[in-house]
Amino acid sequence: MRLPICGFDAKVGVLCPKCEAKLREGELSRSDVDISFMLAKLGGRLPLLEKLTLKRALEIDGDIVLLLGQGDMSAIRGNSSFPRELEGALSRRVWLSEAESDDRRFTESLVFPAKIMTMNTVWLPDGSKIMKVIIPGKRSPRFPVDLDKVKRIVKETRNIDLVVRFEK
Ligand SMILES: [Zn+2]
Incomplete structure (x- = not known):
């Protein structure tokens, strides 16, 4: 490597x-x-x-x-x-x-095998960024990815507050 x-x-x-x-x-x-x-x-x-x-x-x-x-x-x-x-x-x-x-692909790698359906980015006056993503389908208890961990990774690596929603 x-x-x-x-x-x-x-x-x-x-x-x-x-x-x-x-x-x-x-x-x-x-x-x-x-x-x-x-x-x-x-x-x-x-x-x-x-x-x-x-x-x-x-x-x-x-x-x-x-x-x-x-x-x-x-x-x-x-x-x-x-x-x-x-x-x-x-x-x-x-x-x-x-x-x-880019932010979308970066996050998509972390939520894999789920995909990101849409993504919206909001800049706050203090220069920080909120990124809202929607994952297709319904939230299920079997969803394989720890989304709280994904949020922490995105915050620590890119200083973005990630909000995750499901389509349904
Ligand atoms: Zn060396």
Whole structure:
């Protein structure tokens, strides 16, 4: 996997002075570094992982959020067992999305396999943003995604207050 820390660091499990400086200056976060080391340890266990790029990583309530490179989500969708295998290998719930995709696609990756039917964005006078999305169909108790967690991820990564409604 292409990681935000350099390949040498990933191999030896220690930061070189250059990456150490990036961490100090805030160009890398502590979770970028910690999660990069965790992913580097998986080595060849998950072949698809080698094709992906990690841009940023966060931890939210013990879950891991990986913000990946452009095009990585379509590679993952072509390998439907990958997300579960990755969660098994890390023994953590893992959320996947692309760092640079637009707000709609970013959120859609998090609510997968659900889709977003419509999206409205409202800017508040203080510069913050509210994004209202509608998911097709009826809310069911079996809905597979923790939407409160999705809201926290969207808030922490994009500073957007997400409101989710169902079509019916
Ligand atoms: Zn380094």
